[in-house]
Amino acid sequence: MMKLYNQKIFIIILFGVTSLVRSEVTTEIFLADSNSPVEYQEIMVGTKLAIVVSSDSAEYWDGSIALMGESVNKATLFDGQALEAAGPMAEVWDWINVEIQGYDLYTDFFGSQIGDWFVINYTANEIGDCNVMFFDGVPYDPPYIPTYNIEFSHVPTRDFDGNTKVDFGDFALLVSQWNQSDCEDPNWCQGTDIDASGTVDVNDLMLFTEYWLEKTR
Ligand SMILES: [Ca+2]
Ligand SMILES: [Ca+2]
Structure with a gap:
């Protein structure tokens, strides 16, 4: 990737x-x-x-x-x-x-x-x-x-807060949703359940870090 x-x-x-x-x-x-x-x-x-x-x-x-x-x-x-x-x-x-x-x-x-x-x-x-x-x-x-x-x-975007950059604000949102297990379509726990597994866990964290500091424009 x-x-x-x-x-x-x-x-x-x-x-x-x-x-x-x-x-x-x-x-x-x-x-x-x-x-x-x-x-x-x-x-x-x-x-x-x-x-x-x-x-x-x-x-x-x-x-x-x-x-x-x-x-x-x-x-x-x-x-x-x-x-x-x-x-x-x-x-x-x-x-x-x-x-x-x-x-x-x-x-x-x-x-x-x-x-x-x-x-x-x-x-x-x-x-x-x-x-x-x-x-x-x-x-x-x-x-x-x-x-x-x-x-x-x-x-899926890692820019959960939509400020066009994957940064600490998004990481904080991910942390706030950590271990949530009732994520559902289409919100997926504010997008932090990146792999749409229903749970915010280490796999989502890995997917998140792949795009760390990436900008969308
Ligand atoms: Ca952001
Ligand atoms: Ca997940």
Whole structure:
């Protein structure tokens, strides 16, 4: 399990685009204050991320980032924006299909530059696996087959008091619920019964410490 200690997590999507083919599409995940990409799968419910679409080529591009199926409930994509390098006429459009949530992305046809083109914010809403579909090229008709998925696993939050950081306040809440044995859905003893076993015990403490000092945004 990878742990994060940083306020922001950027997912840098790099495109190795040539003039002939859209090739070499890769996804890398960075911590905000690190140059080292990390493998990143598990995030707490409530965590907010920024998905940044970047390019090493200054040419026209369109594509899409979206949630479909069960992932629509698991997370929300919001506040999609074109950045300066996408060019002055770049556009971001909401998906209008009610079963799909996300954005179609279009650079300026002539004015794009190398750099960061778009940013799409992501928040984890529910426990479970979530796939963010990435399309190299806007898909106009079903079936919507992504170029690849960015996969997340949402785990229960350890930020019991909701102040966006796992810290002593949360630990104090865990202690206050220690040995409680009547935890029930959906409250689970103020969230401190992390594994939903019905009891707040050492297993929850271990799960809690895995995310010690992690921030959710
Ligand atoms: Ca907290
Ligand atoms: Ca438990």
